[in-house]
Amino acid sequence: xxxxxxxxxxxxxxxxxxxxxxxxxxxxxxxxxxxxxxxxxxxxxxxxxxxxxxxxxxxxxxxxxxxxxxxxxxxxxxxxxxxxxxxxxxxxxxxxxxxxxxxxxxxxxxxxxxxxxxxxxxxxxxxxxxxxxxxxxxxxxxxxxxxxxxxxxxxxxxxxxxxxxxxxxxxxxx
Amino acid sequence: xxxxxxxxxxxxxxxxxxxxxxxxxxxxxxxxxxxxxxxxxxxxxxxxxxxxxxxxxxxxxxxxxxxxxxxxxxxxxxxxxxxxxxxxxxxxxxxxxxxxxxxxxxxxxxxxxxxxxxxxxxxxxxxxxxxxxxxxxxxxxxxxxxxxxxxxxxxxxxxxxxxxxxxxxxxxxxxxxxxxxxxxxxxxxxxxxxxxxxxxxxxxxxxxxxxxxxxxxxxxxxxxxxxxxxxxxxxxxxxxxxxxxxxxxxxxxxxxxxxxxxxxxxxxxxxxxxxxxxxxxxxxxxxxxxxxxxxxxxxxxxxxxxxxxxxxxxxxxxxxxxxxxxxxxxxxxxxxxxxxxxxxxxxxxxxxxxxxxxxxxxxxxxxxxxxxxxxxxxxxxxxxxxxxxxxxxxxxxxxxxxxxxxxxxxxxxxxxxxxxxxxxxxxxxxxxxxxxxxxxxxxxxxxxxxxxxxxxxxxxxxxxxxxxxxxxxxxxxxxxxxxxxxxxxxxxxxxxxxxxxxxxxxxxxxxxxxxxxxxxxxxxxxxxxxxxxxxxxxxxxxxxxxxxxxxxxxxxxxxxxxxxxxxxxxxxxxxxxxxxxxxxxxxxxxxxxxxxxxxxxxxxxxxxxxxxxxxxxxxxxxxxxxxxxxxxxxxxxxxxxxxxxxxxxxxxxxxxxxxxxxxxxxxxxxxxxxxx
Numbered sequence: 001x002x003x004x005x006x007x008x009x010x011x012x013x014x015x016x017x018x019x020x021x022x023x024x025x026x027x028x029x030x031x032x033x034x035x036x037x038x039x040x041x042x043x044x045x046x047x048x049x050x051x052x053x054x055x056x057x058x059x060x061x062x063x064x065x066x067x068x069x070x071x072x073x074x075x076x077x078x079x080x081x082x083x084x085x086x087x088x089x090x091x092x093x094x095x096x097x098x099x100x101x102x103x104x105x106x107x108x109x110x111x112x113x114x115x116x117x118x119x120x121x122x123x124x125x126x127x128x129x130x131x132x133x134x135x136x137x138x139x140x141x142x143x144x145x146x147x148x149x150x151x152x153x154x155x156x157x158x159x160x161x162x163x164x165x166x167x168x169x170x171x172x173x174x
Numbered sequence: 175x176x177x178x179x180x181x182x183x184x185x186x187x188x189x190x191x192x193x194x195x196x197x198x199x200x201x202x203x204x205x206x207x208x209x210x211x212x213x214x215x216x217x218x219x220x221x222x223x224x225x226x227x228x229x230x231x232x233x234x235x236x237x238x239x240x241x242x243x244x245x246x247x248x249x250x251x252x253x254x255x256x257x258x259x260x261x262x263x264x265x266x267x268x269x270x271x272x273x274x275x276x277x278x279x280x281x282x283x284x285x286x287x288x289x290x291x292x293x294x295x296x297x298x299x300x301x302x303x304x305x306x307x308x309x310x311x312x313x314x315x316x317x318x319x320x321x322x323x324x325x326x327x328x329x330x331x332x333x334x335x336x337x338x339x340x341x342x343x344x345x346x347x348x349x350x351x352x353x354x355x356x357x358x359x360x361x362x363x364x365x366x367x368x369x370x371x372x373x374x375x376x377x378x379x380x381x382x383x384x385x386x387x388x389x390x391x392x393x394x395x396x397x398x399x400x401x402x403x404x405x406x407x408x409x410x411x412x413x414x415x416x417x418x419x420x421x422x423x424x425x426x427x428x429x430x431x432x433x434x435x436x437x438x439x440x441x442x443x444x445x446x447x448x449x450x451x452x453x454x455x456x457x458x459x460x461x462x463x464x465x466x467x468x469x470x471x472x473x474x475x476x477x478x479x480x481x482x483x484x485x486x487x488x489x490x491x492x493x494x495x496x497x498x499x500x501x502x503x504x505x506x507x508x509x510x511x512x513x514x515x516x517x518x519x520x521x522x523x524x525x526x527x528x529x530x531x532x533x534x535x536x537x538x539x540x541x542x543x544x545x546x547x548x549x550x551x552x553x554x555x556x557x558x559x560x561x562x563x564x565x566x567x568x569x570x571x572x573x574x575x576x577x578x579x580x581x582x583x584x585x586x587x588x589x590x591x592x593x594x595x596x597x598x599x600x601x602x603x604x605x606x607x608x609x610x611x612x613x614x615x616x617x618x619x620x621x622x623x624x625x626x627x628x629x630x631x632x633x634x635x636x637x638x639x640x641x642x643x644x645x646x647x648x649x650x651x652x653x654x655x656x657x658x659x660x661x662x663x664x665x666x667x668x669x670x671x672x673x674x675x676x677x678x679x680x681x682x683x684x685x686x687x688x689x690x691x692x693x694x695x696x697x698x699x700x701x702x703x704x705x706x707x708x709x710x711x712x713x714x715x716x717x718x719x720x721x722x723x724x725x726x727x728x729x730x731x732x733x734x735x736x737x738x739x740x741x742x743x744x745x746x747x748x749x750x751x752x753x754x755x756x757x758x759x760x761x762x763x764x765x766x767x768x769x770x771x772x773x774x775x776x777x778x779x780x781x782x783x784x785x786x787x788x789x790x791x792x793x794x795x796x797x798x799x800x801x802x803x804x805x806x807x808x809x810x811x812x813x814x815x816x817x818x819x820x821x822x823x824x825x826x827x828x829x830x831x832x833x834x835x836x837x838x839x840x841x842x843x844x845x846x847x848x849x850x
Contacts, residue, residue: 020555021579023604023636029644029686042693071263096693098725098756098790116804118755118790135790137803148548160803160836 037092038083038166043115043140044151051142051151056080061143061152066168069161074168079156082168086121089172090165093131094120111142111151119165123172130172134165200493200507200558202464206412206452208402209368209377217244221849228842231263249278249287267300276316288317291329297427299434306434307352308427310335312359323372330360333385337427339436353436357387367398376401389438392422408456417447441477446470460500464493488512503562511554517546547597552582568618576609600639608632622660629653636682644686652676665707672700678728689735694728694752697721711771717764717782724757757798758788758805774818784808786835806835823848 040059041051051059057080064076098116119134141155158164221240227233240253252275259268271294278289292313299306314331336352361383370377382395396418403411423441427434452466470487493507556578564570581604587596609631617624631651637643655673662668679692704716730750766780788805789798814828823846830841 021557021577021606021608023579023606023634024581024638026636026638026643026646026682027640029683030640096725096755116756116788116790116801135801137801 037087037095038119039095039097040153043097043113043153044111044142051153056083058148058150059153060156061145061154064152064154064156066166067155067157068164068167069158078168079166082170083166086165086170090121090123090132092119092121094118110144110154111140113140113142114138114159115140121165132163132165132172134163136160136162136164138166198505198507198558199491199509199556200495200505200560202454202493203450203452203466203491205414205416205448206400206450206454206466208370208400211368217242217249219849223845223847225845225847226843228840230839230841231261233260233262234258245280247280249276249280249289251276265302267298269296269298271296278316278318284319285321286317286319288315290314291316291331299427301434304340304434306337306339306427306436308335308337308436309352314359324364325366325369327363328360329362331358333357333359333387335387337436339427339434355387355389357385357391359383359385375403390423390425392420392424394418394420394422410454411452412454413449413451415447415449417445419443419445443475444473446472457497460497462495462497466491466493482517484514484516486514501563504560506557506559508555508557511552513550513552513554515548515550517549546586547588547595548584549586550582550584552580554578554580564615568615568623570615570618572613574609574611576607578607580605599641600637601642602638603642604634604636604638606632606634606636608634617658622658624656624658624660626656627654644681644683646682647692648680648682650678650680667703667705669703669705670700672698674698681733684730684732687733689733691727691729691733691753693725695723695725697723711769713768715764715766715768715780717762717766719760719762719764721760722758724754726752726754726756729753754791754798756788756790756801758786760787761785774820776816777814779813781809781811784810803836807833808835809833819848822850 036056036059040056044051060076060080062076064079065073066079067073096118098118114137116137117134119132121132121134123130123132137159139155139157139159140153142151143154144150145152156166158166164170219242221238221242223236223238225234225236227235235258236256238253238255241251243250253272255270255272255274257268257270260266273295274291274293276289276291278287280287282288290313292311294311295309297306297308310333312331312333314329316327316329318325318327320326334354334356336354338352361381363379363381365371365377365379367377367379377398377400379398380395381397382393384393385391397415398417399415401413405411421443423439425436425438427436448468448470450466450468452464455463468487468489468491470485470489472483472485474484475482489509489511491507491509493505495505496503556576558574558576560572560574562570562572564572583602584597584600587594609629611627611629613625613627615623615625629651630653631649633649634646635648636646653673653675655671657669657671659667659669675695675697677693677695677697679694681687681692699721700719702718706714706716708714728750729752731748734748762782762784764780764782766778768776768778770776785807786805788801790801791797792799810830810832812828812830814826817825819825825846827844828842832839832841
């Protein structure tokens, strides 16, 4: 019994340092701005890996590509410019990236995932605003960017035909 | 290949060395452990291997033969390596040839060995519109000795290479178009990574390599030292130093804009080093304590381009564990890290100079300053405690608590024309992870074994500044499950693994997320196995796998956008609910027949059938509709053959054909390996 008491004492001593694990005081939010309205950070949700940067220039690797259903590929800058246009113009009402655990292939610092996405967006330039719904699946290749200490999207391909809000050449209907 | 890529390998080592040493916080670090001496390899052998792999649209092939012949007087090594990667989707084909070898005369005066080495390498990369070629060779004398028992090896000689990155896609006939370069190289290796110096508790290894060519010059090296000593008190002391350095520039055959491209790396200096010291106590009161301090630094500096960066990490780690006689097993540890990343700008004023920068450097200066806004300092603390007790009959339990906090601050800002430029948005944050797991083994008998577990995980992302704190959230994971394995009849076992998860997210400031309720999901899985040895040479395995998962949002009142409800009454009557956006149920049956038709030969064949029912909520119809491309049938027949050709060789072949929901593809793997 004394042995157990001693051992428990050691554990308690180590555990009382819990103040070190408490979060720091937080400022009250100034507004409701969401910096990642398309929620790319959530495509690694549940994998134990994390996209810590939420700016679209940081989420995508420098040589990242978007590949459409016809295998046309588009460079990162074109994709990021397009996404920034999208979030300026559209109000994103719903966005989800459904996890398909069967297609997750972690290999060292590379990660292949397939996600089914659902996006509902309103074109705020139209009067009244026009609502769009996008449902498709996408294949992602992600690599760990040690410089930025985050996972980056290296390759983003729409899997099935259909209009995609992520396509750099996407144009809303008029 | 190995010699040609030495600088690259050293660079990689440098990068790896920077990463804080991995390992459990509650265990003595591996890098402060005296390495075990490796078993002596046969010095006269031929090693061959052939590995062919086709998966969907990528074919990879590697064939190699290595001949090693060593006598008391001579040593001869020659290897032939060929690697191919063919991607039919992107229409790329990469080939690599390496014919490295050496011949050494031993037993020369003064215990010397001397001879020649050669490393011819050819790389051919084909893309859709063109192909690139890089051929290189290093060749020269080698010498080795072991003065005072310390291994010393020196080598050097001439080097040359030729390349062209814009050859036609069809043939590589016009070698006159090759660009050429030549120079010399030298290197050495003193000491050993596993063998202590004679009469000293000290392991030392120093390696260096330098190459000078007309287009590139570089030096690289690594150093490692580990000293250990026992104290009169019975405790042990360890100290370790590891360093790696690359300085200069290299060039390689890479790719740019989808075409092969010979890339000149910018001239740079990259260094990583780690200094660690620790004391490991003898058992006192049934406890074995330990303490380790480490300093890591990674430094990258370019001569003409911006991109300099320095990462430092100071850490201290305390570990405590019970000795083998204590009735309960305990392993605990706490580790604290102080990290810093600092990107260097070219700013003349920062360096205390009044030199006017050129327009190009001024531009880079601005870019450098902006990038420095990402500089951070971080504090990381992690504590792991594990307690377990297993009785002799196998009944027992285990509890693990793992809690950590990782706090980052971005302190850099500039004042420009009266405006303060800060990181935008400010990312200062804490990530607090708390995991608790309890495992119980109630049935450990000879006829079966079962275990049950409960797990709770809490991840708290806490942004400090008001611009980001609206995104603060807490993820919680609840998991219960169990595993069982039982012998239900002679030569027949059944096992089951089942688990159930619920993952919730709560926003810390729900008032900022009106109309955007947080995600919520559930998952249940079951895997039932029946393993039946029908005869001594024939077995049948049946697997039944069920996975259900759903994903949606937790529509709690605090996230309610009241403007979407028609009346105050509707607001008053609102009840929290889980809105499932999509859900899937996967059913899989897999049958595998395994036979051993004769000794050293094993054949398996089988088929898996999977039906996936993935549905998504359709707002218009109010029902869950099948998701195109994600719902349907997947069938995969497969077969494999393994044949052991005595002790010298093994042949493996596996074939699988997948008929997926929308497409079908092969997965073929054939390999032959051996040593004689």
